[in-house]
Every structure is written in C-alpha cells, then in structure tokens.
Amino acid sequence: MTLTTKDEQEILVDVKNIKKYFPIKGGVLKRTIGHLKAVDDVSFTIRKGETLGIVGESGSGKSTLGRVILRLLEPTDGQVIFNDVDISYLSQRKIRPQREDMQIIFQDPFASLNSKMSVGQLVEEPLIVQGKMSKEERKKRVIEIIEKVGLRADDRQKYPHEFSGGQRQRISIARALVIHPKFVICDEPVSALDVSIQAQVLNLMKDLQDDLGLTYLFIAHDLSVVKHISDRVAVMYLGRFVEIAPKQALYTNALHPYTQALLSSIPVIDLNEESNHKQRKIALTGDLPSPANPPSGCTFRTRCPQAHDRCAIERPELIELETDHFVACHLYSEE
Amino acid sequence: MQTSQNNTIQIESIDQPDRKHRSPLQLSVHRFLKNKLALVGIIVLFVIILGAIFAPYLTDHDPRKSNLMLVEQGPSSDNILGTDASGRDNFARLLYGARVSLTVGFSAMLFTLSIGLVLGALAGYYGGKIDNFIMRLTDLVLALPFLVLALTIIALLGKVTIGIFVTVIAITSWPTLTRIVRGSFLSLREQEFVLGARAIGASDFRIIFRHFIPNAIGPIIVNATLMMATMIIIESALSFIGFGIPQPTPTWGNMISEAQSIRILRYHPEAWIPPGVGILVTVLAINFIGDGLRDAFDPKSDRR
Known part of the structure; x- marks a missing residue:
C-alpha cells in the first residue's frame, strides 16, 4: 500500500525521545546500582494507514x-502523542478510553x-470492558470479526x-x-508460527489493514518478515534506532553497517552461480553487548566491520541522508 | 488399557462435529469423576455428612445429657456403644461429634481460605511494599509454634466456643495458603494474557476475578481441601489434650480423650474406637478427594 495523498499523511502516533530504563538493583540493601537502557531516546512518527516495521535482535x-x-x-522519559493526545503521563484510569483505539x-x-x-x-471481552454496546450488538460484532479472521x-x-x-493467532x-x-502494535505476531502459516497470517493482517484502515507498528526480529508488510522499516540496536527508511530504500540501499549485515544474512537461493549479484555475507562477530553496560560512543562499534576511532568517542545521531531515510552512523557524517 | 480407552474416546469425539465443547473446568470435573479413589472418598464423606445432619433421627439420646445411674456401661440394646464416664450415650455423641468435627474443619478451612485469598491476592497482584509487608507477616506467624500459641490463646480466653476455636486455628494457619495464592498470582502476573487484559483496558478487579482466580483456582482448591483434613486432626488433637471444645459438647477428639483412662482403654474399646475410626476415615476420604482434585486440575501430575 503506497500513500500519496496529503490527507493520509496525517500523523497518528508521534513518539518523542522515549526512554525506558530498568533499574538494576544490587547489594544487600537492594539499591539501584545502574540502569538497563532498554529503550534509549527513540523518536519516530507513524502516519495514518501506514505500517512501520521495527527490526532488531532479541x-x-x-x-x-x-x-x-x-x-x-511506564516510560522513564519522553512523550507519546497518540491521536493528538499526549498519553505518556495520563493516569491509567484516564488512558482507558484511549485503549479503544x-x-x-x-x-x-x-x-x-x-x-x-x-x-x-x-x-467479546474488549467490548465488555469498553462497555458501549448491548449484549446483542456485541454478539453480532463478535461473529462478524471471527468470520473476518x-x-x-x-x-x-x-x-x-x-x-x-496459527488459529490461536x-x-x-x-x-x-x-x-x-x-x-x-504487532509484537512479533508470526515468530512463533510455522513458516507455512506465517504467510497466511501476514496476508490476513494485510487484508484486515486495508479493510479496516488500520495503522500498524510491526515488530519482528528478521527483515524478511517485515519486508512483506511494512511501508517503512526501522532497525533497532541496543535500544536505539540506527536506521529508518522507506522499505524500498532500506532493502536496496541500506546505509548502516548493521542493516547491511542483517540484509546479507537473509538466505537467498541463487541457482545462477555466475550471478554478478552474488552478495558477500557480512558475518557479525560476537554477541549483542549488555544493554546494562553498552559500549561508549556508537553502541554498534564493537561488532562493526567499519568502525574507526571516532565511533568510540562520539555517539552518532540520526541524520536524514535522503528524503525520509535516516541513519545514525559516522560513515555518513562530517567531522 | 486405560490409555487405549482414552484414545478411542478422543477419536470418537473428533469424528463428532457437534460435540459439546468442554471448558478446562469441565475437563477437570470429567477427569475427577474418572478417579475411583476420589469417588470413594466423596461417597464416604457424603455418608458421614448425612449421619451428622440426620443425627436426631438416628438416635433418641441427647449427647449432652448425663445419666449418673448409667456410667461406663457396655453396649446394650438402648446404648449401642455404651455410655461414657458421665453416663452420656456414646452413639449419640459419635453422631453429634461428627457435626462438630466437620463444622470445625470446614469453617476453619473457609476462614483460612478467605484470609489466604485476600492477603495472597494483594501480595501477588500488587507486589512491592504490600507484598513485602504481607510476606514478613507470614514469616512471623510461621515462626510461632502453633501448639504453644493455640494453647496460650485458649488458656487466656478460658471458655472455648466453636467460633473461638475456629478463629484460633485460622489465624495460625493462614500463611501457607497465602503463600500458595501469592505464588500463583506472581507467576500469572508475568503472563502475556494478563498484559493483554491490561491492553484492552480491563480494571484490576476484572483482571483478578476473570483472569487470575480462574487460572489459580486449581492449586488453591486442592490445598484448601487437604487443609480441611489437617484441621479436623488439629481439632481432635487439641480436644484430646483437653484444650479443645469443652464438655459436654461432643467432639470426636474429646470422646477419644476418654481413652486416657486405662480402664476405659482396656475394657471399653467401643467407647473410643468408633470416634478414632471416624477421624481416620474422614481424613482419609478428604485426602483422597484432595489427591483426586490435584490430578484433575493438573493433568501433568497424572500418575496412573
């Protein structure tokens, strides 16, 4: 689904500098001795009707x-503006009406x-909780949606x-x-399913999106699943976005070394051995560093094949290199 | 044999498209009813309860009325099990004693269950400081020696009624059940379906009653049942050492305490063997039911 008209470009979800730190308690007195930065300063917007895919390792x-x-x-810091309402500091009671959306x-x-x-x-439970429908209406709605899925x-x-x-999903x-x-928000909705079922469920979700005009935030751990359903894709590494771009741009012209490595790890059946397109696999070494103790500067530098001195000192910010194509990497920024 | 039967039942049920869909609770009841030992337990307990309820129709004697002319009589056509040291009819005391023992066991269990459910739910659901406070309280009560505490309370109060007796048992035995409820609530709290219930905007009340309790009820019921057996034994034990429900109210425990006299122990077994057997059979029956429930609620523990 491509979005062209200005109307549909309206922003539904606006996430501003969101942070989520989990305190690490230690010692006899259970004092906070550090923070696990699960999400560290992430900002993005989702437009009405689009699907933003988020990809990252576990x-x-x-x-x-x-x-x-x-x-x-609860966010540690930052704002989430949903439907023009700042929901990040509403009480749970006040947020309840928003949960309908x-x-x-x-x-x-x-x-x-x-x-x-x-x-x-x-x-039926969500309808009961929202409490706006009679029993008859609820029954009708339940049957309707059950048949739809x-x-x-x-x-x-x-x-x-x-x-x-698959049926449970x-x-x-x-x-x-x-x-x-x-x-x-689709939090890895197909990761637990057989590959043959994955496509069915993905297609269903796509059909429902077109039918009901839904906006998706689609979380997955591999790029191939996200490719099928997303309009834009963000790549996440250690709590931060390293690259965010329209799908086409990301899959054909990935800029961040991490994205490139992820893309090259998608298995491709290449029958033509002489193919010029044959890609060299970029194998990442090592494991994801602990988010409790992330590397200084660029958090990816410990595994980056192109890391240089500057990466250890300065943290790269997301910069817009091409229209809508953001990347956080020193390879693309001037001193 | 058993398994092959099960398989055929399943195959049949798949072939029938219109079969009734059983909820997990109905499946548990079904499994329970297939457990013969538990069924025997149910029947035995039912008979004992019937005996206790219809005691006035089964005997003409008043279990509290002493007749000093007929003390320590052997069995006769009028007093089937003879009379005790105060001339009260043993058979009537056996039937009415079942009332007291079962009432004490059941109400102490209910009382303990309500304390355990409320405190355990609060601790497990809200966690944090509330949890800490309640758990330290359970530690405190668990650290107190039950017998000494019960004896002290009873000794201080002087006169013991069934209500006081039940309260004493409940306030000393709630920690176990509280911990069980807390434990299952804590593990449920991390389940995705609870997060899902929050995501649709369900209230705490709804989450506790629609999502937590139905998923935690199995182990709670099993433990409450087994606890009831323990409470009947506690009642008997305290009555036996003279700290239970006082005479002339008949209980199985204070009937057995008659056997403290060597003479009765030796020459009048009909006075103390029936209440002893009563306790034994009741506790066994309840334990069979409890085990049956455990197997029914947790198919993984099936040992057959």
Whole structure:
C-alpha cells in the first residue's frame, strides 16, 4: 500500500525521545546500582494507514518500545502523542478510553490467550470492558470479526486448547480488532508460527489493514518478515534506532553497517552461480553487548566491520541522508 | 488399557462435529469423576455428612445429657456403644461429634481460605511494599509454634466456643495458603494474557476475578481441601489434650480423650474406637478427594 495523498499523511502516533530504563538493583540493601537502557531516546512518527516495521535482535528493546507506547510499561522519559493526545503521563484510569483505539497482538499465541475462557468470551471481552454496546450488538460484532479472521461462528464455543498456533493467532487478532482500533502494535505476531502459516497470517493482517484502515507498528526480529508488510522499516540496536527508511530504500540501499549485515544474512537461493549479484555475507562477530553496560560512543562499534576511532568517542545521531531515510552512523557524517 | 480407552474416546469425539465443547473446568470435573479413589472418598464423606445432619433421627439420646445411674456401661440394646464416664450415650455423641468435627474443619478451612485469598491476592497482584509487608507477616506467624500459641490463646480466653476455636486455628494457619495464592498470582502476573487484559483496558478487579482466580483456582482448591483434613486432626488433637471444645459438647477428639483412662482403654474399646475410626476415615476420604482434585486440575501430575 503506497500513500500519496496529503490527507493520509496525517500523523497518528508521534513518539518523542522515549526512554525506558530498568533499574538494576544490587547489594544487600537492594539499591539501584545502574540502569538497563532498554529503550534509549527513540523518536519516530507513524502516519495514518501506514505500517512501520521495527527490526532488531532479541534484547534490542523493540518489544519494550511497543509496550511503552501502549503504556503497558511506564516510560522513564519522553512523550507519546497518540491521536493528538499526549498519553505518556495520563493516569491509567484516564488512558482507558484511549485503549479503544490502540491494541496489541502478542508473539506467543499460547501465552497470550487466557486458556480458561472460550473464544467467544475472549473476543467479546474488549467490548465488555469498553462497555458501549448491548449484549446483542456485541454478539453480532463478535461473529462478524471471527468470520473476518477466517474462523467459523461456531468456534465461539471452543476453547483455545482446541486450536493450533496459527488459529490461536487468528483469535488474538480478532480480540485485538473487535473494538475497531485505529492503531495496532504487532509484537512479533508470526515468530512463533510455522513458516507455512506465517504467510497466511501476514496476508490476513494485510487484508484486515486495508479493510479496516488500520495503522500498524510491526515488530519482528528478521527483515524478511517485515519486508512483506511494512511501508517503512526501522532497525533497532541496543535500544536505539540506527536506521529508518522507506522499505524500498532500506532493502536496496541500506546505509548502516548493521542493516547491511542483517540484509546479507537473509538466505537467498541463487541457482545462477555466475550471478554478478552474488552478495558477500557480512558475518557479525560476537554477541549483542549488555544493554546494562553498552559500549561508549556508537553502541554498534564493537561488532562493526567499519568502525574507526571516532565511533568510540562520539555517539552518532540520526541524520536524514535522503528524503525520509535516516541513519545514525559516522560513515555518513562530517567531522 | 486405560490409555487405549482414552484414545478411542478422543477419536470418537473428533469424528463428532457437534460435540459439546468442554471448558478446562469441565475437563477437570470429567477427569475427577474418572478417579475411583476420589469417588470413594466423596461417597464416604457424603455418608458421614448425612449421619451428622440426620443425627436426631438416628438416635433418641441427647449427647449432652448425663445419666449418673448409667456410667461406663457396655453396649446394650438402648446404648449401642455404651455410655461414657458421665453416663452420656456414646452413639449419640459419635453422631453429634461428627457435626462438630466437620463444622470445625470446614469453617476453619473457609476462614483460612478467605484470609489466604485476600492477603495472597494483594501480595501477588500488587507486589512491592504490600507484598513485602504481607510476606514478613507470614514469616512471623510461621515462626510461632502453633501448639504453644493455640494453647496460650485458649488458656487466656478460658471458655472455648466453636467460633473461638475456629478463629484460633485460622489465624495460625493462614500463611501457607497465602503463600500458595501469592505464588500463583506472581507467576500469572508475568503472563502475556494478563498484559493483554491490561491492553484492552480491563480494571484490576476484572483482571483478578476473570483472569487470575480462574487460572489459580486449581492449586488453591486442592490445598484448601487437604487443609480441611489437617484441621479436623488439629481439632481432635487439641480436644484430646483437653484444650479443645469443652464438655459436654461432643467432639470426636474429646470422646477419644476418654481413652486416657486405662480402664476405659482396656475394657471399653467401643467407647473410643468408633470416634478414632471416624477421624481416620474422614481424613482419609478428604485426602483422597484432595489427591483426586490435584490430578484433575493438573493433568501433568497424572500418575496412573
């Protein structure tokens, strides 16, 4: 889906300098001896109707970011402006009406559904909580959405244990979409599924987006899944964005060495051995450093094949190199 | 044998498209009803409860009325189990004693359960300072020697009624259940579906009652049941050493305390064996039920 008209460019989610630090307690007295910077100064906007993909290794802070945006976790600093309302410091009670417009789909379809509730109860619950509909209206809406995600109306009497992972994820999707939200955070919704099911669920999510005019924040740990569904893609490393660009630009012209390494790690079946396009694999060495004790300067420098002296001293800021294409790397900035 | 039967049942049920969908609770009840030992426990306990309820119809004697002309009588057509040292009919005391023992066990369990549920839920759900405070309180109560504490309270109060007795048992035994509730709430707190409930804007009240309790109820019920058996034993033990419900109210415990006299122990076994067997059978039945519930709620622990 490409967005061209100015109308649709309206900003739905505006995240400003969001930070989430978890205190590290230690010693006998359980004093705070440091901070784990799960999300460290991230800013971005999501326009109405678009899908922003966020990619990062486990531990990069992408799930934390999603949860902070929805205020399932309290931000340490920064602002989230959703639908022109600053929700970052509203009390949980005041935020409740906003929850109608923002939803989340979790990674593990086995853990994210209460196994003691039937599918009907699960899907109906958001409507009950919002308390704006009569019983009849709720029933109609539940059947409508259940059929929309590809389950049968009869399935309402069933319990989660009677379904496979892919079907359970459909239930999660139905539960998230039943109140017709504007914005949905998809927290690795297909990572726990078989590859054959992944495509089905992704296609379903894409169809629903077109149908219901949804805006997605799509979190994943590999670039190939995100490619399918996103309009723009952000790459996250140790709690910060290292590159954010429209999909085309990112996949064809990745600027940050980390993005390049991630892209080269996508397996490609190349039958033509003489192919000129044959890419050299950029293998990253070492593990993700601990976010409790990140390297100085550019946090990626410990694993970066192109690191130089400056990287250890100065932290690179995100700069717009081309239209909408931001990168945080000293290779592209002047002294 | 058992497993092959199970398999055929499952295959049949898949073939039937219109079969009724069972909730996890219904599945647990189904598993429970297949457990023969637990069923026996239910039946035995039911018979004992019936005996206790219909005691006035099963005997004409008043269990509290002493008849000093008929002391320590052997079994006769009028007094089937003879009479005790004050001339009260042993059979009537056995039936009415079941009332007291079961009432004490059940209400002490309910009382303990309500304290445990409330405190455990608060500690496990809110965590932090509340949790710390409640947990230190449980540590404190657990550190007190139960018998000494119970004896002291009872000795200070002088006269013991069933209400006081139940309260004493409850305030000394709530920590175990509180910890169990807290533990399961703590582990539930980290579950994604709870985060999901928050994401749809559910209130704390709704999250606790619709999401936490249904998922934590299994171990709570199992432990409460097994606790009831313990409480019946506590009642008997305290009554036996003379710190329980005082005479003339009959309990199984104070009937057995008659056996402290060598003469009765030796020559009148009909006076103390029936209440002893009553306690044994009741506690066994409850424990079978508790084990059955454990297997029913947690299929992974199935040992058959």
